[in-house]
Amino acid sequence: xxxIHGFRLLKEQDIHEYHIKxxxxxxxxxxxxxxxxxxxxxxxxFGITFRTPPTDSTGVAHILEHSVLCGSRKYPVKEPFVExxxxxxQTFLNAFTYPDRTCYPVASQNLQDFYNLxxxxxxxxFYPRITRPxxxxxxxxxxxxxxxxxxxxxxxxxxxxxxxxxxxxxxLSEYVLESLFPDNPYGFDxxxxxxxxxxxxxxxxxxxxxxxxxxxxxxxxxxxxxxPRERLRIMDGWLREFEPRxxxxxxxxxxxxxxxxxxxxxxxxxxxxxxxxxxxxxxNWVLGETREVDTTFALRILEYILLGMPASPLxxxxxxxxxxxxxxxxxxxxxxxxxxxxxxxxxxxVGNSEKVEKLILETLEGLVEKGIDPRTVKAAVNxxxxxxxENNTGQFPRGLSLMxxxxxxxxxxxxxxxxxxxxRPLKNIRxxxxxSPGFFESLIKHLLLENQHRVTLILEPDTDLQQKDxxxxxxxxxxxxxxxxxxxxRKTVENTxxxxxxxxxxxxxxxxxxxxxxxxxxxxxxxxxxPVETSTHAGVKHLFxxxxxxxxxxxxxxxxxxxxxxxYLPYVPLFGRAFIEMGTEKEDFVSLTQRIREKTGGLTxxxxxxxxxxxxxAVTWLFLRGKALVARAGDLxxxxxxxxxxxxxxxxxxxxQMLLEEKAGLEQGIVPGxxxxxxxxxxxxxxxxxxxxxxxxxxxxxxxxxxxxxRVEDDWPxxxxxxxxxRGILVxxxxxxxxxxxxxxxxxxxxxxxxxxxxxxxKSPVKREPWAKTSLPSFEGMTIPSRINYVGKGTDLxxxxxxxxxxxxxxxxxxxxxxxxEKVRVQGGAYGAFCMFDRLxxxxxxxxxxxxxxxxxxxxxxxxxxxxKELKLDDEERIKSIIGAIGGLDGPLLxxxxxxxxxxxxxCGDSDGDRQHMREExxxxxxxxxxxxxxxxxxxxxxxxxxVMGSGETIASLNENHPDWLQVxxxx
Numbered sequence: 025x026x027x028i029h030g031f032r033l034l035k036e037q038d039i040h041e042y043h044i045k046x047x048x049x050x051x052x053x054x055x056x057x058x059x060x061x062x063x064x065x066x067x068x069x070f071g072i073t074f075r076t077p078p079t080d081s082t083g084v085a086h087i088l089e090h091s092v093l094c095g096s097r098k099y100p101v102k103e104p105f106v107e108x109x110x111x112x113x114q115t116f117l118n119a120f121t122y123p124d125r126t127c128y129p130v131a132s133q134n135l136q137d138f139y140n141l142x143x144x145x146x147x148x149x150f151y152p153r154i155t156r157p158x159x160x161x162x163x164x165x166x167x168x169x170x171x172x173x174x175x176x177x178x179x180x181x182x183x184x185x186x187x188x189x190x191x192x193x194x195x196l197s198e199y200v201l202e203s204l205f206p207d208n209p210y211g212f213d214x215x216x217x218x219x220x221x222x223x224x225x226x227x228x229x230x231x232x233x234x235x236x237x238x239x240x241x242x243x244x245x246x247x248x249x250x251x252p253r254e255r256l257r258i259m260d261g262w263l264r265e266f267e268p269r270x271x272x273x274x275x276x277x278x279x280x281x282x283x284x285x286x287x288x289x290x291x292x293x294x295x296x297x298x299x300x301x302x303x304x305x306x307x308n309w310v311l312g313e314t315r316e317v318d319t320t321f322a323l324r325i326l327e328y329i330l331l332g333m334p335a336s337p338l339x340x341x342x343x344x345x346x347x348x349x350x351x352x353x354x355x356x357x358x359x360x361x362x363x364x365x366x367x368x369x370x371x372x373x374v375g376n377s378e379k380v381e382k383l384i385l386e387t388l389e390g391l392v393e394k395g396i397d398p399r400t401v402k403a404a405v406n407x408x409x410x411x412x413x414e415n416n417t418g419q420f421p422r423g424l425s426l427m428x429x430x431x432x433x434x435x436x437x438x439x440x441x442x443x444x445x446x447x448r449p450l451k452n453i454r455x456x457x458x459x460s461p462g463f464f465e466s467l468i469k470h471l472l473l474e475n476q477h478r479v480t481l482i483l484e485p486d487t488d489l490q491q492k493d494x495x496x497x498x499x500x501x502x503x504x505x506x507x508x509x510x511x512x513x514r515k516t517v518e519n520t521x522x523x524x525x526x527x528x529x530x531x532x533x534x535x536x537x538x539x540x541x542x543x544x545x546x547x548x549x550x551x552x553x554x555p556v557e558t559s560t561h562a563g564v565k566h567l568f569x570x571x572x573x574x575x576x577x578x579x580x581x582x583x584x585x586x587x588x589x590x591x592y593l594p595y596v597p598l599f600g601r602a603f604i605e606m607g608t609e610k611e612d613f614v615s616l617t618q619r620i621r622e623k624t625g626g627l628t629x630x631x632x633x634x635x636x637x638x639x640x641x642a643v644t645w646l647f648l649r650g651k652a653l654v655a656r657a658g659d660l661x662x663x664x665x666x667x668x669x670x671x672x673x674x675x676x677x678x679x680x681q682m683l684l685e686e687k688a689g690l691e692q693g694i695v696p697g698x699x700x701x702x703x704x705x706x707x708x709x710x711x712x713x714x715x716x717x718x719x720x721x722x723x724x725x726x727x728x729x730x731x732x733x734x735r736v737e738d739d740w741p742x743x744x745x746x747x748x749x750x751r752g753i754l755v756x757x758x759x760x761x762x763x764x765x766x767x768x769x770x771x772x773x774x775x776x777x778x779x780x781x782x783x784x785x786x787k788s789p790v791k792r793e794p795w796a797k798t799s800l801p802s803f804e805g806m807t808i809p810s811r812i813n814y815v816g817k818g819t820d821l822x823x824x825x826x827x828x829x830x831x832x833x834x835x836x837x838x839x840x841x842x843x844x845x846e847k848v849r850v851q852g853g854a855y856g857a858f859c860m861f862d863r864l865x866x867x868x869x870x871x872x873x874x875x876x877x878x879x880x881x882x883x884x885x886x887x888x889x890x891x892x893k894e895l896k897l898d899d900e901e902r903i904k905s906i907i908g909a910i911g912g913l914d915g916p917l918l919x920x921x922x923x924x925x926x927x928x929x930x931x932c933g934d935s936d937g938d939r940q941h942m943r944e945e946x947x948x949x950x951x952x953x954x955x956x957x958x959x960x961x962x963x964x965x966x967x968x969x970x971x972v973m974g975s976g977e978t979i980a981s982l983n984e985n986h987p988d989w990l991q992v993x994x995x996x
Contacts, residue, residue: 027052028253030260037441042415042426046441049256051263054239059430059440060255061247061423067115067916068138068248069423071129072149073431075273076236077209078123082224083216084232086121087163087181089128092233093119094158096144097151099538101531103845104144107539110841111904113137113547113911116421123201123214123360124275125435127428131421133916135250139258140540146262149237157526159226161850165523166504168516175501175516177222178876183812184855185216187874190490190810191695192291192304192370196483197354199289200308200366203479205278210360218811219496239263241271243434247423275361275436278310284478292493292809293485294996304483305380306353306368311471314358315438321408321449322456323363323471326464327356328404329396331367333621334605335614336400338367341387343681347380348372350688359428361436365472368481371688377482388472392465401457401464403621405450410625412446414576414651416918490809490975527851536900544903547910549947551940554926562782563757567930569765569923576625577774578651578920580763580927581664583754585631585644585716590795592750593644593719594728598682599750600629600646602671606678609670613678616667623659625651627667633717635864637933641792642713645761645931646754651920654766657774661781668755668785673747676740683736687729694726694996698814698973699873701806703860705971706818708800711865715797723806723995724798757787761931765923802969805979805990813974815872815881817964822866824963830945831953835892836861836868837912838905838954843891844870847884852877857884863942864932868964878972878982886965892958897951909946913939 026033031049034057039046042063049058076085093105101107108117116131128149130141164179188194198213205211213220239262246255293302314320330338331351339351349371357364369380417425426444434440456463486492508516557568585596604620604627607613620627627650634643648667652660673679694701704722707714718724736743753759762778764771822828840859848857854875861868870885917925929935972979972990979992 029256030264031058031256035439035441037445039441039444041412041444041446046444047252048440051239051260054263054266054268056239056242056244056259056263057434058244058246058256058259059434060252061426062252063247063249065248065422066133067131067421067423068133068135068250069116069129069131069245069421069427070138070142070145071127071245071424071427072146073125073127073243073245073435074149074236074241075124075275075435076121076126076214076232077273077275078212078214079209080223081213081217081220082228083163083181083185083213083221084224084229085126086215087159087224087229088154088233089119089121089126090162090181091154091158091229092148092152092237094162095153096147097153098147099144099535100153101535101539103850104148104539106841106845107536107904108141108144109908110838111541111907112141113542113907113914114141115911115916116424117141121214123210125431127431129424129427131424133914134542134546136546137542138250140542142258143540150262152233154230154233156226157523159229160523161527163224163229164221165519166516167520168513169520171513171517175505177497177501178853179221180849180853180855181216182218182221183853183876184874185221186218186876187696187810187812187855188215189218190292190812191692192293192483193352193692194696195289195291196304196306196352196481199287199481199483200306200354200364203285203287203481204308204310204364204477205362208276208278210278222500236271236273238269238271239266240269241273243431245427245430247426277313277362280310281477284476284480286480286482288482288484290486290489291483292489293487294809302371303374303377303485304352304368304370305372305374305377306366306481307381307384308353308366308479308481309364309472309475310477311363311365311475313361313436314363314432315436315442317433317442318449318452320358320363320432320443321446322453322464322467323356323358323365325404325408325453326467327365328407329400329464331355332404332407333400333617335617337391337396338384338387340614341383342367342369342380343685345383347376347383349684359432370692371684374482374484377480381480385473388468392469392473395462396464397618399618399622403618405453405457407621407626409450412450414574414625416920418918418921419915421916490811493811524851527846533898533900541904542907544906544947547907547947548914549943551936551943552914553936554922556926556930558930561762561779563787564782564785565761566778567761567763567927568771569763569926570768570771571765571919571922572767573765573919575654575770576651577654577657577660577770578765578923579649579660579664580924581648581650582645582761582763582927584759584761585646585754586641586792586795587753587759587790588750589793592746593716594725595746595750596631596646596720597629597725598679598686599747600631600648601682601686602673602679602747603629603648603667605682606675607672608666609672610666613675620663623652623656624663625653627660627663631720632928633713633720634928634932635711635713635862637864637938640712642711642716642795643931644713644716649924654770654774658777661777665781665784671751673751674744676736679743680733680736683729683733687726687733690726690729691996695808695810698808698810699816699858699871702814702816702971702973703858703869703871705800705804705806706816706869706871706969707862707865707867709802709969710818710820710823710867712795712797714865714867716795723993726995753790755786756790757782757785759790760785761927763923763927765919801991803990804971804993805982806971806973806993806995807976807979808973808996810975813872813875813878813972813978815875815878816869816971817882817885817968818867818869819964819968820866821861821868821960821963824960826866826960828863828866829953830942831949832861832863832957833912833942833946834905834909834949835954835957837909838901839888841908843888844884847887848872848875848881852880852884854881857881864934868960870964878974878978882970885968889958889961889965892954892961895954897954902949902951906946906949910943913943913946
């Protein structure tokens with residue numbers, strides 16, 4: 025058999041669905057498989073994946089994922105990963121630890137940059153410097169600064185997983201796998217259980233890399249418009265250095281249970297309210313193998329039938345029951361060897377757990393006996409087919425999405441083409457539906473009702489769990505210290521100091537020079553321009569973007585919120601959902617949902633708030649965003665007309681359900697995403713736009729929702745009047761904008777439909793309302809049940825006299841990937857830290873993520889001014905930072921995103937000329953700009969506001985040592 029650069033071709037196939045030429049190869053010497061997908065996408069993707077099944081919950085695979093990116097044979101610097109973040113045009117740069125694999129993907133639109141990224145990542149995985157200090161930094165170590173101090177744990181992954189175990193939803197996901205797969209690797213936590221992580225030894229860590237990070241255990245992926253033969257040449261250059269090896273990494277399937285089980289676990293919870301024990305109850309099944317492609321596709325549709333729409337029968341029954349606040353469970357899990365299904369309710373009284381179980385089973389039995397509404401089936405099939413054809417991955421590279429999908433068959437010895445070529449399984453499913461009308465009912469019967477591999481999992485809230493965990497950890501550390509002799513304690517102190525010394529050592533210029541990077545003359549000097557035509561139709565401003573969309577029309581219909589009194593802002597997210605999820609005068613919300621999913625690619629509501637470049641009042645809008653095949657554009661327009669003009673807002677129970685879902689969703693997002701809430705809370709002090717955003721999506725919004733629940737009970741007529749008033753004010757032509765993204769040929773076809781639609785809307789005049797910002801305490805301690813913190817500090821640089829220059833984007837990126845990474849992540853042990861500058865508002869905010877510290881992090885924030893003052897920035901670092909900033913400006917956008925962001929720029933006064941000028945300033949950034957910016961950081965140090973989110977004990981301790989410093993706000 026002919027070989028090309030050491031690779032044998034195993035299979036070649038056109039993936040017509042995505043206009044891709046696919047080839048599957050095997051490396052002749054090592055057996056490594058390579059999946060090569062070629063098309064015209066300039067956002068190129070590479071990934072190398074190793075099967076890494078854990079045998080315990082020490083998190084060894086996760087710690088290794090972090091550690092291999094901390095220097096290698098060819099690139100002996102502390103953080104090649106960070107050096108790439110600083111100075112690459114990368115559009116994706118990260119790594120993932122799954123329950124059975126570790127993936128290392130990169131992406132870039134620039135060919136040379138793409139090859140650079142591949143080179144660094146391959147050297148990292150095959151030849152890493154996995155030294156003991158790196159293991160201790162990224163995994164765990166005992167920290168002891170002085171002989172008399174108590175012993176503590178430190179480590180990036182250790183703290184990351186402390187944060188993960190503070191999130192009830194993440195804990196639920198872990199317990200679901202543990203309960204369903206007790207006899208295979210999925211029963212362990214590949215991320216690491218904080219109680220178990222300190223059991224991992226350095227020797228075990230090293231051995232894990234030696235065992236699994238070998239080409240014979242690798243699956244290599246390429247995608248995009250780069251030369252497919254060069255891919256093989258590059259990889260052979262790396263792989264031929266290795267000898268073939270038998271790697272035992274197969275994932276054995278979990279034997280099926282013969283009897284259903286019932287398990288109860290506990291999770292960290294805030295104090296109970298009104299005696300209500302707010303827990304979770306889920307039913308969970310193992311279904312089959314993901315490599316059974318037809319079944320997997322059918323299960324994706326079945327999941328959507330049961331849970332995917334507000335009107336889906338199982339979802340609706342659970343929500344209507346009033347037993348809980350929102351759905352719990354992942355739904356269909358189809359990324360591992362065996363698929364599983366998990367659903368239930370959160371926010372329940374745990375005494376009602378049996379009722380939840382009974383309700384789920386009875387609902388499924390009813391669907392089998394009475395049949396599923398054919399419109400619901402049709403809507404689900406259309407939704408999946410539309411999503412597959414559109415392949416809209418947002419900011420996530422399309423190639424990476426295809427890689428992750430392919431892994432669900434490829435990783436387990438099956439065909440990677442099978443899951444990507446979706447026409448055949450969809451055709452088979454349509455044929456089954458035609459020939460066997462009870463097809464999905466049969467799946468429910470055989471895979472759910474008759475399947476004894478079922479676990480009823482109850483998560484009980486434990487308000488003392490945080491204290492119990494802290495006490496357990498304290499005892500463990502005290503026992504460890506008591507087992508140490510005097511010499512061991514002294515060595516621990518020395519080790520702590522030595523680790524900090526190594527962390528503080530700068531990389532040598534010679535080592536840094538080895539990291540490949542682009543040159544400035546390889547960077548485009550011209551900003552990317554999105555085509556836009558502006559006109560007025562029936563008194564409504566109309567933007568049109570002539571872009572190729574593969575036969576899909578994208579609509580953004582916007583309503584200016586500044587015509588509302590400010591007190592109505594917190595209603596906006598629910599009001600937007602009401603258009604789509606409460607039905608119309610002719611259709612209840614079930615029928616409306618079915619119609620939307622049958623006829624279109626979806627309709628969503630999205631609030632937006634930003635500063636305008638040239639005025640103080642906020643640019644704040646509510647958008648209804650819809651999409652459909654061009655042939656269905658009329659259906660989409662008819663739906664928009666019906667929901668705007670005839671929406672029924674008077675269904676109190678339905679509105680209350682939406683309200684409970686909204687509250688539960690916000691609450692579940694706080695612990696894993698505390699940095700976002702801290703950042704929003706900080707920024708709300710400094711501009712009307714940020715204040716409005718916080719009212720519609722921050723902690724203030726959560727507090728509003730909690731009060732509104734009671735108002736719906738006590739004063740529904742008053743709430744309804746507010747909603748009707750909002751509709752009467754917002755749904756007026758002078759208050760609207762319509763944004764359409766489509767190619768010119770198809771755009772001209774739907775133009776008359778658009779005009780006719782707009783003419784049906786009320787044309788009454790509107791007036792803008794002034795908003796009075798409500799004030800918040802400048803220094804807040806927001807309490808949540810978490811063993812980890814989120815720390816923020818921010819200020820308005822424009823109020824301090826700073827005027828924007830493009831260099832600020834370079835400097836803020838440099839500070840995030842340099843100073844903050846070193847001080848807050850590497851030395852402080854936090855999972856991450858961000859330096860964010862909003863050039864429209866002038867707000868600079870610094871925020872840490874999953875942080876064991878507070879005061880040390882604030883000190884790192886405050887020390888940035890001196891750091892910049894004393895910075896001796898060489899030309900290499902300056903250029904690297906410029907390139908990284910340009911990469912941030914030039915991220916790839918899919919057609920719908922291009923059209924939407926062009927409209928946002930138009931509304932915010934952010935012209936193409938302004939953006940080109942900013943780009944030129946970025947490219948001209950000098951060392952003087954860095955030093956000059958230190959004064960702005962001095963203003964942050966002196967007058968910045970502080971927000972800390974963490975446990976009540978942490979906030980109380982801070983206030984004890986700094987009396988009345990933080991005003992305490994109980995969030996959860």
